[in-house]
Amino acid sequence: MQLEKIISLANNKTRLRLLAMIRSLRASGCNLPVWIIPFDNDRFELPVNCAWWENKNITGWLDANHAHKVMRKYQCLLESNYQFVDSDVIFLKNPENILNDFSGFVTSCGHWHNPDHTTTKEVLEYFNKRTTIWQQKVFNSGQFACDKALYDFDNLKQTAELPAYKSTCVDFKYHEQPGVNLLVNLTGIPVTNITLQPYYMESTWAGDYTDENYERFWKNEQHKPYIIHWAGCDMNINRPIDELFLAFLTKNEKEEWHKKVLETGAIKNSFNKKLKRKLSKIKTAVRSLSE
Numbered sequence: 001m002q003l004e005k006i007i008s009l010a011n012n013k014t015r016l017r018l019l020a021m022i023r024s025l026r027a028s029g030c031n032l033p034v035w036i037i038p039f040d041n042d043r044f045e046l047p048v049n050c051a052w053w054e055n056k057n058i059t060g061w062l063d064a065n066h067a068h069k070v071m072r073k074y075q076c077l078l079e080s081n082y083q084f085v086d087s088d089v090i091f092l093k094n095p096e097n098i099l100n101d102f103s104g105f106v107t108s109c110g111h112w113h114n115p116d117h118t119t120t121k122e123v124l125e126y127f128n129k130r131t132t133i134w135q136q137k138v139f140n141s142g143q144f145a146c147d148k149a150l151y152d153f154d155n156l157k158q159t160a161e162l163p164a165y166k167s168t169c170v171d172f173k174y175h176e177q178p179g180v181n182l183l184v185n186l187t188g189i190p191v192t193n194i195t196l197q198p199y200y201m202e203s204t205w206a207g208d209y210t211d212e213n214y215e216r217f218w219k220n221e222q223h224k225p226y227i228i229h230w231a232g233c234d235m236n237i238n239r240p241i242d243e244l245f246l247a248f249l250t251k252n253e254k255e256e257w258h259k260k261v262l263e264t265g266a267i268k269n270s271f272n273k274k275l276k277r278k279l280s281k282i283k284t285a286v287r288s289l290s291e
Contacts, residue, residue, distance in 0.1 A: 001147035020248035024090035086142035093226035109140035141180040
């Protein structure tokens with residue numbers, strides 16, 4: 001495929017992640033425009049050759065249904081020749097070079113061996129009627145590329161609102177991943193995962209690299225991943241690989257990042273303490289009733 005743009009999703013809360021992603025993209029040699037889907041109205045000034053990109057039909061429809069805002073990613077499915085990445089991604093290689101020889105729908109994640117969070121009951125029913133090796137067709141909706149527009153708006157809306165699919169594509173309250181997986185696979189487009197044979201790209205998930213010598217897996221340049229995706233990992237300094245992300249922040253931005261990490265940790269600790277106290281009171285009440 002011949003990429004024409006990079007697409008992401010962000011708001012001001014994910015500003016530092018997005019800036020690091022864009023800088024890593026430029027460092028890889030890719031100068032394509034970056035289109036940013038606004039998660040909400042909390043926007044900020046973007047770097048050069050980047051722009052906010054909102055499809056009013058998509059956002060209006062989803063907002064009217066009180067759908068999760070990450071489902072705004074659906075507007076990617078109306079486009080062609082793009083690479084989508086969440087803001088918690090950095091590029092190690094130019095995606096134009098990596099994807100040049102591929103066509104169709106391309107992903108590079110490990111959900112084929114860990115399909116958790118990619119399906120709902122409805123998605124599994126769909127897959128199980130069609131193949132016993134459906135795991136090869138699921139993917140992480142935080143990173144994918146496609147050279148074809150899979151829907152127009154009316155067709156997407158009509159498909160997503162079908163009784164068999166609406167609970168997954170519109171009403172699912174947690175995230176967009178099952179919805180994107182279902183909508184893509186419903187089109188019948190081939191899904192190529194380049195961590196599988198015959199390509200065998202090493203993992204793109206930061207969580208698979210647990211020690212300081214993570215680059216030992218990348219000695220074969222052909223199998224080195226072109227992105228690293230934190231996908232569910234806390235992007236702090238707990239793992240050596242997190243330094244790849246931090247390297248694209250300025251000194252002031254690193255200080256801002258660490259401050260946010262500490263504040264988030266303090267909030268979590270406070271919440272956990274309150275939760276423990278409530279659970280303790282509940283246990284005491286239950287114990288007293290049983291005596």
